Amino acid sequence: MNVSMAERAALRKPIATRDAFGKALVRLGESNPDVIVFDADIAKSTKSAAFHTRFPDRAFDVGIAEQNMMTAASGLATTGKIVFATTYAVFASMRACEQIRTFICYPKTNVKIAASHGGLQVSSDGATHQATEDLAILRSFPNMTILNPADDLSTEWAVFAAAEYFGPVYIRLTRNPVPPIYEDVAGFVIGRANVLRSSPKDQVSLIATGLMVSKALEAAERLEAVGVAARVIDVHTIKPIDRQTIATAARETGGVVTAEDHQITGGLGSSVAEVLGEEHPVPMERIGLRDAFGESGDPEELFTLYQMNTEHIVEAALRVIRRKPSRPHAAEVR
Secondary structure, X not given: OOOOHHHHHOOOOOEOHHHHHHHHHHHHHHHOOOEEEEEOOOHHHHOOHHHXXXXXXXXXXXXXXXXXXXXXXXXXXXXXXXXXXXXXXXXHHHHOHHHHHHHHHOOOOOEEEEEEOEOHHHHHHOHHHOEOOHHHHHHOOOOOEEEOOOOHHHHHHHHHHHHHOOOOEEEEOOOOOEOOOOOOOOOOEOOEOEEEXXXXXXXXXXXXXXXXXXXXXXXXXXXXXXXXXXXXXXXOEEEOOOHHHHHHHHHHHOOEEEEEEEEOOOOHHHHHHHHHHHHOOOOEEEEEEOOOOOOOOOHHHHHHHOOOOHHHHHHHHHHHHHHOOOOOOHHHOO
């Protein structure tokens, strides 16, 4: 059953996924005494501060030293602890890049990196704090699992799923509130995308991740208003990517549009293109930053400036449909 964004909005008020992360982390700590939290002087911003207050003996502030934090987190994880290391996405993926690669991914230690302030949505913090390359960087590391939840409930799921999964996990979080998408997360599985909207008459697939899922759903509603049926897929796990769901969508709809708050190179768009290239090539367009840095400004104005808003997804979907090859009549098939 396809649910409109208006109906989804009635579920709950918009919540930043970093806020949902902070609440879920406390709940996880209450149920699992092996959970340890590290932060790098910004616990109030990443919302791990609540864990510090609730479990002061299991929380450590290493100061402005992200590289040391990742190395220490890896060392502590070798003692059997489940370590959550929290910071901004730009600092996790770039300042502590080598430490994540060499001391977390290479030995496959049980560290969960919770990174807030991902993407353009960071808005007024500007280009230096808008992580628009993090998914590409960390996706290239062997043994890394990447989760990019779309709303508060899927963020709670991501926290508990990461804790149960052994090995490095990167969870990308938003600074600002995002619309609710899910009523529950029953059936969520790492590595399996969720089909949120579909019909036998779908003409294009909108494949989105993170906060762009809500924009893809809005785009599908606008397309429906002009007689175009669009499938919407939430790829909450960037790595490992759900090859089967993506290939099936390509075969059944004949065209794909990806949407991500990230560079189109190396993230969701590249991941999906790789799958289509190997499994079932179809016309495709990618919504995201195109080899550009962001700038300070209102998030919605930035999405419009960089052609990443709902109307741009709609336009891309219509272009993809026009590019689809016409199917020959049965009499023409030999």
